[in-house]
């Protein structure tokens with residue numbers, strides 16, 4: 001296996017965290033304060049517990065203060081909305097993240113819309129989605145922004161290239177297609193109802209797989225020399241974490257490829273820190 005063609009998300013995330021740690025130190029020097037992130041975790045789903053613990057640890061690494069707020073999975077929507085409102089008003093909190101998924105009695109769209117857009121470090125609020133779509137400055141969703149950073153920092157040129165995005169979710173597919181267009185790529189969107197998927201994906205210079213189905217992108221979907229970004233987070237029958245791309249089949253023909261784990265996931269976490277620092281800087285400079 002040729003290590004040089006892997007785009008290593010862990011290495012790049014570490015580089016970004018180093019840059020953010022310096023910026024946090026400068027902010028602390030100038031203002032006497034540190035960025036603050038509040039993470040709300042409803043219930044005790046083991047996967048969510050692991051993710052949230054990771055986020056808290058990441059914050060410590062760069063000097064961001066974090067606050068984990070736990071709520072039982074029986075919480076009513078109104079109570080969760082009140083908790084968000086309280087954090088909206090808290091001057092020590094610059095970023096608010098409500099871990100998804102939420103229990104059935106809670107409408108996630110209502111909760112996301114309750115977060116102050118300038119504290120919406122997931123970039124999920126409709127105002128931030130609309131600002132991205134219209135080309136205004138905004139807090140960017142972490143996974144799409146992480147993908148863009150991976151491409152840029154590993155020297156992949158985007159302008160004029162054909163990017164094919166598989167998956168049209170609000171958290172990955174749609175925003176990553178907008179970001180790639182902003183970088184002057186020609187973008188094709190594919191989804192579960194696309195006919196002859198492989199016909200489209202084989203045209204890709206840059207292929208982004210964000211479907212959530214284990215190993216659905218195989219060798220026949222990929223043009224020789226393509227750059228392949230795997231956003232999938234699936235479990236194999238053996239319980240291992242694996243992507244949407246059949247890595248062993250695709251790696252030999254790709255020019256660059258991201259592994260799972262160790263690819264997009266760590267970048268997503270790094271961009272959450274980036275957004276928290278950005279939100280804090282905006283808050284401090286507005287006075």
Ligand SMILES: Nc1nc(=O)c2c([nH]1)NC[C@@H]1CN(c3ccc(C(=O)N[C@@H](CCC(=O)O)C(=O)O)cc3)C=[N+]21
Pocket residue numbers: 051097098099100101122142233241260261262263264265266267268269
């Ligand atoms: N409000 C909200 N915001 C989120 O950003 C959010 C969320 N809810 N709910 C769940 C998903 C999932 N997600 C991950 C991020 C990084 C890794 C990650 O770093 N994964 C490691 C491996 C972790 C492992 O080994 O289990 C990797 O890919 O190398 C995983 C999952 C963020 N999410």
